[in-house]
Each structure stands twice: as structure tokens, then as C-alpha cells.
Amino acid sequence: MLSRTADNMFWLSRYIERAENLARILDVASRMATLPSAYAGSSNEWESAIATAACTQAFHARYDKATRENVIEYIIASPDNPTSIKSCIDTARSNARAVRTAMTGEMWETINEAWLEMQKVNLRKLDAGRLPKFLSFVKEASLRFDGAAYRTMLRTDHYWFQRLGTYVERADNTARLLDVKYHVLLPEKEAIGGGLDYFQWTSILRSVSAQTSFHWVYRETVKPWLVADFLILSDKQPRSLVSTYRQINEVLDQLSETYGRRGPSQRLAREVIATLLNAQATEIFQGGLHEFLEVFLAQNNALGAAINQQYLQ
Amino acid sequence: MTAGGQAFDEMHGFDGSVRDGYTLLAQWLKDAPPDLLANRKLEAEHFFRRIGITFNVYGDDQGTERLIPFDLIPRVLTGGEWDLLKRGLTQRINALNAFIGDVYGARTVIRDGIVPEDLLLKNPSFCPEMTRFRPARDIYVQIAGIDIVRVDSDTFYVLEDNARTPSGVSYMLENREAMLRLFPELFAALRIAPVDNYAENLLATLRSVAPDSAPGDPTVVLLTPGQFNSAYYEHSFLADKMGIELVEGRDLFVRANVVYMRTTEGPKRVDVIYRRIDDEFLDPLAFNPSSMLGVPGLMSAYRAGNVTVSNAVGTGVSDDKAIYSYMPEIVKHFTGEEPILKNVPTWRCREPDALKYVLAHLPELVVKEVHGSGGYGMLVGPHASKAEREAFAKKIAASPESFIAQPTLALSTVPCYVDGGLAPRHVDLRPYVLAGADGVRIVPGGLTRVALKKGSLVVNSSQGGGTKDTWVVE
Numbered sequence: 001m002l003s004r005t006a007d008n009m010f011w012l013s014r015y016i017e018r019a020e021n022l023a024r025i026l027d028v029a030s031r032m033a034t035l036p037s038a039y040a041g042s043s044n045e046w047e048s049a050i051a052t053a054a055c056t057q058a059f060h061a062r063y064d065k066a067t068r069e070n071v072i073e074y075i076i077a078s079p080d081n082p083t084s085i086k087s088c089i090d091t092a093r094s095n096a097r098a099v100r101t102a103m104t105g106e107m108w109e110t111i112n113e114a115w116l117e118m119q120k121v122n123l124r125k126l127d128a129g130r131l132p133k134f135l136s137f138v139k140e141a142s143l144r145f146d147g148a149a150y151r152t153m154l155r156t157d158h159y160w161f162q163r164l165g166t167y168v169e170r171a172d173n174t175a176r177l178l179d180v181k182y183h184v185l186l187p188e189k190e191a192i193g194g195g196l197d198y199f200q201w202t203s204i205l206r207s208v209s210a211q212t213s214f215h216w217v218y219r220e221t222v223k224p225w226l227v228a229d230f231l232i233l234s235d236k237q238p239r240s241l242v243s244t245y246r247q248i249n250e251v252l253d254q255l256s257e258t259y260g261r262r263g264p265s266q267r268l269a270r271e272v273i274a275t276l277l278n279a280q281a282t283e284i285f286q287g288g289l290h291e292f293l294e295v296f297l298a299q300n301n302a303l304g305a306a307i308n309q310q311y312l313q
Numbered sequence: 314m315t316a317g318g319q320a321f322d323e324m325h326g327f328d329g330s331v332r333d334g335y336t337l338l339a340q341w342l343k344d345a346p347p348d349l350l351a352n353r354k355l356e357a358e359h360f361f362r363r364i365g366i367t368f369n370v371y372g373d374d375q376g377t378e379r380l381i382p383f384d385l386i387p388r389v390l391t392g393g394e395w396d397l398l399k400r401g402l403t404q405r406i407n408a409l410n411a412f413i414g415d416v417y418g419a420r421t422v423i424r425d426g427i428v429p430e431d432l433l434l435k436n437p438s439f440c441p442e443m444t445r446f447r448p449a450r451d452i453y454v455q456i457a458g459i460d461i462v463r464v465d466s467d468t469f470y471v472l473e474d475n476a477r478t479p480s481g482v483s484y485m486l487e488n489r490e491a492m493l494r495l496f497p498e499l500f501a502a503l504r505i506a507p508v509d510n511y512a513e514n515l516l517a518t519l520r521s522v523a524p525d526s527a528p529g530d531p532t533v534v535l536l537t538p539g540q541f542n543s544a545y546y547e548h549s550f551l552a553d554k555m556g557i558e559l560v561e562g563r564d565l566f567v568r569a570n571v572v573y574m575r576t577t578e579g580p581k582r583v584d585v586i587y588r589r590i591d592d593e594f595l596d597p598l599a600f601n602p603s604s605m606l607g608v609p610g611l612m613s614a615y616r617a618g619n620v621t622v623s624n625a626v627g628t629g630v631s632d633d634k635a636i637y638s639y640m641p642e643i644v645k646h647f648t649g650e651e652p653i654l655k656n657v658p659t660w661r662c663r664e665p666d667a668l669k670y671v672l673a674h675l676p677e678l679v680v681k682e683v684h685g686s687g688g689y690g691m692l693v694g695p696h697a698s699k700a701e702r703e704a705f706a707k708k709i710a711a712s713p714e715s716f717i718a719q720p721t722l723a724l725s726t727v728p729c730y731v732d733g734g735l736a737p738r739h740v741d742l743r744p745y746v747l748a749g750a751d752g753v754r755i756v757p758g759g760l761t762r763v764a765l766k767k768g769s770l771v772v773n774s775s776q777g778g779g780t781k782d783t784w785v786v787e
Contacts, residue, residue, distance in 0.1 A: 002564050003575045097540045101553040109363055116362070157577060259578050311577045 005099045006161045007312040012095035013149075013165030016111070019088035020142035021173035022075055023135040025052050028180065028207040030131060032200060033068060046071040052180045055081060072131065077123035085138055089118050102158045106148040114141035157258055160251045164307065167251065171244040171300050175293045177207055178231050181224070182290040201227050208239050228289055229281035241296065245273040248303070255311070265306040272299050320723040321465045322737050323388065332466075334391040334786050337503055342386070342728075342735070350385060350730050353495045357383055360491050382779030383488060384729045385495070388740060388761045395506075395757055395785045398461065398469060398744065401654035403753045404644060406457050406746045409476055411647035413453040413631050417443045427646050428639045432663075436636070437684060438629030440592060442599060446616055449522045450750040453625040456515070456587075458482070461654070461742045461759075463725040470657045470722070471640070472741065474632040477624060478589050481780075482745045483547035485760040486511060486554075488782040506757035506785040511745065512554030514756065515587075518749035522621050523584045531584035534558045534574065536565070538590050538606045548589050562590075567610030570617040585621045586611075592626050634717050635661060635683045658720060662713040671718040672709065675702045678718040679770075680709065693770060695721050724770055729763055729781070739764045741772050742783065757785035 032045035046066040050059045053075055062080055063070045077086040093115040100108055117137065126134055146166065153159040181200060201222050205211040210230065217236055218226050234240045249269050256262040284292045324335045331339045361380050390398075415421055416433055417440075423430045433439060458479025460472040489508050493500060516533065523531035537548035539561050552559035564574050565583065573580035588595065594604040599612035614620050630636065638659035644652040660667035660678075671678060675694050682690040692705045709716050726737035744759030761783045762772035772778040 001577050002558055002560060003577055004561070004564050005558075006577045094540070097545070097549075099559075100549040101559050113363065161577075255577075261578075313575075 001102070001157050001161075003312055005102045006157065007308075008095040008099040009102055009158060009161040010165035010168075010307070010312060012092045012099075012111070013145075013162045014169040015088040015092040015095070016142050016145050017166050017169035017173065018083065019085045019092070020139050021169070021177070022053055022083075022085045022088070023138035024173075024177065024207045025049050025180075026072065026075055026131070027135050028177070028203045029071070030068075030128075031203050031206065035196070035199065048180050049075065052176050053083075054176065055083065072126060073124065076126065076134075086118055086123065089115055089138075089141075103162075104148065104152040106152045107145060110141065110144045110148050114138075114145075117141075157255060160254050160258075161311070163251045164248065164255075167244045167248045168300065168304055168307070170239060171241055171248070172297060174208065174231055174239050174241060174244065175296050175300070177204055178228065179290060179293045180204060182293075197224075198222055205230075208237075210237060210239070213237065224289075225281045225285050228284055232284065232292075233276065233279060233281060242273070242276045245269065245276055249273055263306070263310040265303060265310050268299070268303045268306050272296075272303065275299075320737070320739065321463065321725045323463070323725050323727050323740075325728075334389040334394075338387065338389060338499065341499060341502075351733065354385055354730060357385060357491050357495055360494065361487070381484065381774045382765055383491065384731075384738075384763055384765070384779050384781040386728050386730055386735065387492060387499075387782045387784045388727045388742075389784045389786055390758070392785065392787050397653070399755055399757075401469070401471075401652070402459055402744055402746045402755055404648055404650065404653050405459060405471065405474070405640075406454060406748045406753060408640070408644040408647045409454050409457065409474060409628075409631050410452055410748060412643050413476075413625070413628055414447070414451055415647070416630055417446065417627065422643065422646060425646065427642050428636065432635055433630060436630050436633060438592075438627065438633055440627030440630070442612060442616070443625070443627040448625045449524050449618075449621045452522055452748055452750065453628050454631070455518050455522060455623045455748055457746045457748070458743045458760075459746055461744065462657075462722060463742070464722055465725075469654055471654045472657060473634070474637065474640070475743070476628045476632040478591065479743070479745070480544040480547055480589070481743055481760045481762075482511060483550040484780045485745070485758065485783070486550075488760075488780055492782045503784070504787045506787075508756040508758050511756045512551060514747055514754040515551070516555040516557070517751070518747040518754060519585050519587055519621075519623055521749035521751050522623065524618050524621050526619055527584035532582060533585040533587065534560045534565075534583050536560055536562070536586050536588040536590055536608075538562075538594070542589075544589060551587075557587075562604075562606045562608050565608045565611075567608060567614050570610070570614045570619055572608065572611065572614050572620045583620060585623060587623050592629065595622070595626065633683060634681055635663070635714075638717060657722065660718045662709055662716040662718065667718075668709070668713045671716075672706055675706060677721055679721050680705060680716055680718045683715050683717060693721065696768075696770075721770070724764075727761070727763070727781070729765065729779075731765065731767075736767070738767070739770050739772070740781075758783035 026049060029045045029049035044066060046068055049071055050056050050066050058081065059066070059074055063074070074081050074084065076084055078084050081087065093111050096103065096108055096111045121134060149159070149162050153162065181204065201224055202211060205214050205222065205227060208231070214222065214227070214230055217230060217234065220226060230237050230240065232241045235242060237243060252266045252269050256266055324332060324339060326332060358380065361383060412422065422428045423433065454476045456479060458475040458481065460475060461469050462472050463469050485508060519533045520531055533555070534557055535548055535552040537545060537559055539545065542548070549559050558574065560574055566573055566575070572583040572586070574583050590606050593600045594606045596607045596609060596611040597604045598609045612626070615622050615626070638656065638661055641652050641656050644650070660671050662668045662671055671680065678694045680692040680694070692702065694702065697705070724739040724741060727740050728735040729738040731738070740761050740763045742759050742761050744755055747754040761781045763779050763781055764770055764772045765779045766777055
């Protein structure tokens with residue numbers, strides 16, 4: 001297939017996945033913000049949302065303080081934010097238009113409809129009542145796209161690059177969501193494992209639709225290392241870093257088989273999964289969860305660069 | 314002739330009777346409940362919006378994407394009418410191909426005084442790089458969108474030959490798709506010739522003109538200027554239907570006179586390029602050096618016979634509006650037959666007598682720029698104000714060779730669904746004619762364009778025109 005087509009498929013899938021993740025981040029933040037301020041103390045969940053979305057610097061170039069209104073505006077639709085939900089969907093559609101022939105009608109229609117819907121929503125007037133509906137619309141668009149790709153695409157390299165984009169972005173997003181906790185400083189008085197701590201960890205699980213499934217797997221109350229175990233190391237949790245990297249390895253193997261050639265991306269992906277499989281949640285916490293996630297995010301970025309070099313130019 | 318009350322309506326005779334082919338449709342329309350058409354129109358809009366069939370209008374601030382208006386009421390041609398058109402179109406494309414080969418080869422048309430030499434050799438569309446070069450199978454125009462207008466029950470005129478990169482075929486196909494969804498009961502009742510094998514025909518045509526050096530299974534690609542081009546939807550649509558790669562200039566490169574595309578597996582050789590880019594942007598080394606759309610070195614690969622470019626470079630010399638007026642003689646010269654399809658009588662303003670006539674009769678003529686297209690730069694005499702005519706007369710007098718004039722034809726009308734009711738509107742027809750090494754292929758029908766403004770004769774989508782489905786019935 002054309003390198004440009006592969007590049008477009010890879011990135012449009014990343015953008016759709018990212019839009020979904022941004023919606024999830026806002027979901028978590030809104031939920032954390034429902035805690036009474038006396039209870040939540042000085043924690044600023046809106047600041048954490050910005051940090052999780054990896055746009056602290058750009059955001060503060062424009063605003064002093066993170067508030068509900070300006071964070072929502074910035075993450076959803078600000079023209080100054082090149083990775084707002086709106087620009088993710090715009091870019092995804094533009095990429096999709098450029099490679100319409102590489103995708104199925106269902107996939108195109110999903111993206112096109114989401115884009116048309118975005119034109120109708122008054123993004124500046126998303127009050128507390130309308131925000132949840134909008135966020136589920138974004139998540140649903142991503143779910144439909146993912147489902148359409150899975151159910152309708154031929155299993156050829158077009159499909160593998162679509163998957164690759166989804167998984168590389170998902171791995172990035174799961175790591176960032178988990179890192180939210182690092183950015184939401186627990187007020188000093190508050191005990192680790194206390195009510196607020198519990199609420200914050202539960203929100204993270206909720207944001208990946210994994211609150212119930214957590215209990216199915218662990219049959220215990222929510223504890224930080226268990227959440228980390230679930231979202232980093234669990235084979236059962238489809239968004240965990242281990243799961244996404246298993247998928248990434250599978251896809252890269254498919255590509256190398258199809259093309260009869262292996263390269264740096266295959267090597268890198270193997271290294272990452274090996275590290276993950278050797279890790280244990282307790283050790284991760286001893287070394288520092290944030291530090292672990294930072295290393296992971298750097299590796300994941302390196303993989304993106306390797307894929308670009310090997311296939312997309 | 315003037316447009317208006319005198320126009321030939323394809324559904325109804327002047328006495329109100331229903332013509333052949335339309336009987337069933339007319340009855341169905343009569344029986345349909347009043348809100349049925351309104352509802353189906355909404356459905357149709359939803360359908361086109363969802364599949365993303367839009368066109369871009371240059372200079373339109375309303376964003377780059379707009380729906381081309383689609384009219385629900387089909388236009389019907391009888392099998393007999395279609396047979397006549399088909400024979401005429403086949404004759405016409407064969408003549409076009411022979412003519413272009415002659416212009417870049419033996420030049421018998423000049424020797425025998427059929428076409429003036431300067432009109433060919435000084436023509437802006439004449440491409441000196443093509444001289445004495447013979448494309449694969451000697452076919453220059455693989456795809457022509459020959460515009461036809463009708464003025465009465467027996468008379469069809471060719472209006473334009475469109476032998477460069479004609480567009481609009483995706484509307485023909487999507488209109489049919491929409492009609493099949495909206496009016497299944499009509500398709501069940503009438504025997505309507507299918508059009509959906511067009512893409513297959515196109516691919517077969519393109520493959521038939523692969524260069525000799527190509528393998529038995531040649532690689533065909535569609536070259537687009539990119540997604541901001543007004544016809545981008547069509548480019549991706551056709552590539553998809555043919556199952557070929559949709560490439561942009563940057564996806565291709567030339568090494569040792571061979572064209573390759575950049576793929577995830579490394580360079581892959583390309584044998585046939587169905588290009589939807591104008592000649593001058595094809596190769597910055599040979600033509601417009603500032604073109605970012607083309608492929609450096611493409612012309613030399615083409616001339617080396619390592620790739621087929623379709624349509625061939627330089628075909629514009631045949632569909633120029635000044636050359637058009639010589640087509641009846643050209644058809645006779647190359648086929649030895651009388652033209653089956655007539656030309657609209659045309660005054661060439663470059664000829665002093667004609668110029669005098671044109672300037673004296675502006676209110677009844679349509680004047681067109683020789684190199685214009687898309688309905689721009691033309692004067693519809695009867696509809697123009699006195700001031701507009703005077704301004705145009707000055708333009709003509711300043712450079713007569715740039716203009717031709719034709720009588721204002723009473724284009725036939727077909728009922729359209731406008732403002733909640735049926736009303737006659739003027740139409741033309743663009744059948745898509747394919748010429749391959751193994752013969753000429755034409756799917757029955759074509760794109761009917763309609764001037765949706767009352768009384769208007771301009772059918773171009775950039776000027777407020779719409780389209781409708783075209784049915785050839787037994």
C-alpha cells in the first residue's frame with residue numbers, strides 16, 4: 001500500500017482514539033470536581049486534566065488558572081489547541097477524506113457523521129447538563145469507528161496500520177490516565193487510602209469503564225497498586241499496557257510476515273512487552289509509578305517514530 | 314429560437330400527451346400522494362450528505378464543501394434514442410482519436426485544408442512535446458464526456474467534446490444508487506438499463522492501453538491533485554470502485570524513466586496513470602515548473618514508452634471550442650461517414666464575416682470563450698442586459714479569435730421537483746464514452762445536468778445547476 005495511505009490510516013486512528021481519551025479525561029475531571037471543596041481540599045482536578053492531556057504549557061500560555069470553564073473550552077474546541085477534541089475529529093476526517101478508498105464505507109460514514117454532528121453542537125455552551133451527553137457522543141463515535149474497522153475491514157496491511165494507530169495511541173492514553181493521580185496532589189491532611197484517595201482511584205477506573213470489571217478480577221476494595229496492576233499488567237483488561245502491547249506486537253508481526261521483513265519497530269515493541277511482562281505492581285510502586293509511566297511513555301513515543309521511519313515515509 | 318415556452322419537453326408533447334418511455338413514470342407521479350416526493354427528497358439529501366458526495370466551489374466562502382442539488386424526477390430515454398446516441402458517440406470518439414493522432418503525426422488535416430494550420434499549431438492546448446510520439450495502441454482519448462443537448466424529438470447536438478479530464482461520472486453512479494434506494498417500486502416496474510458496470514469498463518479500458526513493457530497484470534493508478542480539488546470525491550470514488558491506488562504527485566517518482574509509487578514495502582512500478590490533473594501540472598520539468606501536484610520526469614518516462622498517461626497529454630487540442638466547429642468535417646475526413654450527431658451551428662469570430670454577424674445579432678446568440686469552461690466567461694444574449702451585451706461586444710472586438718457564437722438553443726426540458734411541485738427545466742446530457750484497445754464502451758445513460766433556475770440554460774454545477782438520474786428504458 002502507499003506509504004501516505006498507511007500514514008493517514010495510522011494517524012486518523014490515533015486521532016479518533018485520542019478524541020475518545022480526551023472525553024474520558026474530562027469525564028474523570030468532572031466527576032472529581034463534584035466532591036465538595038471542603039472534602040476535596042486544595043486539589044485541582046482541572047489542572048490535572050490539563051496535565052493528563054499533555055498540554056499544560058500551551059494551556060498556561062493562554063490562561064492563568066485552570067477552571068472548569070476554560071479547561072472544557074480548551075480541551076473540547078479551542079482553536080488554539082491543535083489537539084482539542086474538535087481538531088482531533090477534524091483532522092481525522094481530513095485524513096479519512098484523503099484515504100477514503102483505504103477504508104470501508106461504514107468507517108467513513110462513522111467519521112463523517114461525527115464530524116457533521118460536531119458542526120451542530122454549540123461547543124461554547126456546554127453547561128453541566130449537556131457536557132455528559134457530548135462526552136458520550138465522542139466516546140460512541142470512537143467505539144463505532146473501532147467496531148466498524150474491526151467488523152468490516154479486509155485483513156490486509158490497511159487494517160494492520162489502522163490497528164497499530166489505535167493501539168499505540170491507546171497505550172499512550174492509558175499511561176496518561178493512570179498518571180492523573182500523580183498530578184492531583186492529595187491534600188496533606190488526607191490519608192493515603194482514605195476516602196478522597198479511594199474516590200480518585202475509582203474515578204480512574206471509571207474513566208476506562210473498568211470499575212465493575214476491577215471487582216470481578218480482584219474481589220477487593222480499590223487499592224492503588226491493584227489499580228496499577230489492572231491497568232498496566234493485567235492480561236484481562238483490554239486497555240492495559242500489557243494488552244495493548246500484545247496487540248501491537250501481533251500487528252507488527254503480521255506486517256513483517258506480509259512484507260517478509262522485520263525492522264526496528266518489531267525490535268522495539270518486543271523490548272517493551274518484555275519489560276512489562278517482567279514487572280510487578282509492588283516494584284513499580286517502590287520505584288515510583290510516575291517514573292515508571294514516564295519511561296513507558298518515552299518508549300511508546302520511540303515506537304511511533306520507528307513505525308514512521310520504517311513504513312510511513 | 315429562444316428559450317422558454319417553445320422548448321421541447323421530453324415528457325409531455327405540446328398537446329399535453331405523454332411521450333414514449335414516460336408513460337409509467339407519468340402515471341406513477343400522478344398517483345403519488347402529495348407529500349411523497351417531499352419526503353423522498355429529504356431522504357435523498359440525507360443520503361448524499363452521509364456518503365459525503367460534495368463538490369467544492371472555488372471562491373465560495375461558505376466552506377469548501379457543498380451538496381450538488383439532486384433532482385428526484387428521472388430523465389428517460391427510449392432504447393431507440395439511446396441506440397442513435399451510442400452510434401453517434403462511438404463515431405465521434407473514434408474520429409477524435411484519429412484526429413489527435415493526425416495532429417501530432419502526419420497532419421493530413423492541415424495538408425487537406427480541413428482545419429487551419431495556425432488554429433492547431435498556435436493553439437494553447439497544442440503540446441509540442443507530443444509531436445511524433447505515439448501512445449500505446451494509438452489511443453489518446455480513453456475517456457470522453459461528450460455533452461449532448463436535444464432540441465426536438467429527433468435532433469441531438471453535440472455541444473462539447475470534453476476530451477481532457479471530464480468529471481461528473483460519480484454523480485451518474487451515485488444518482489442511480491440513490492434512486493434505487495428511493496424508488497425501488499419504479500425499478501421493479503420498468504426495465505432500466507444498469508450503469509453500475511462503469512468502473513469495471515473503465516478499468517478494462519485503462520488496462521487495455523498499458524505499455525508493451527508492462528506485465529500481464531499492469532498496475533493502474535488514479536492520480537489526483539488532492540483532497541482540496543473540486544472533484545476529489547469522484548477521484549476517490551472511482552479509485553475505490555476500480556480497486557486501484559489513489560495517488561498524489563508526491564506518492565510517485567521517476568527513476569531511469571520508470572514511474573514508481575512509494576509503498577510500505579518500498580517502490581512499486583506503475584504502468585498506467587489515469588490522471589485527473591491538467592497537462593500543465595503533470596510534470597514540473599516539462600511544463601509548469603512551479604507545479605507541486607505533478608511528478609518530475611513523468612513526461613520523459615511517458616515518451617520512453619514506460620508508462621501510459623490517460624487521457625494522453627495534449628488532447629485539449631481536439632476539444633477546444635474553435636476546433637469544435639470543424640468537427641463535422643473532421644468526422645467525415647477520418648471515418649468516411651456523415652456525422653451521426655450534429656454540431657450546433659457555430660460562428661467563428663476569427664472569420665470577419667462571422668464576426669460581423671455575431672456583433673449584429675448578440676441578443677439572440679450565446680457567445681463563448683474558446684478556452685473557457687464551467688460556464689464562466691460566456692454571454693447568453695437573450696438573458697443579458699443591454700449594458701452587459703455592450704461590454705461583451707467590446708471584449709469580442711478586442712480579440713475575436715478568442716470567441717465563438719452559437720444560436721440560443723431551446724434546450725429540451727424535463728419535469729423537475731422544485732418548490733413543492735413539478736415544473737419543466739432545461740437539461741443536457743453527458744454520456745461517458747470509453748475507448749480502449751478492445752473497442753468503445755458506453756454505459757447506457759450518462760449524467761443529466763439540469764438548470765434549476767427557471768428559464769436558465771446554464772447547467773453547470775458551479776452556476777447553480779443540479780443533476781438527475783438518466784434512465785434508458787426498453
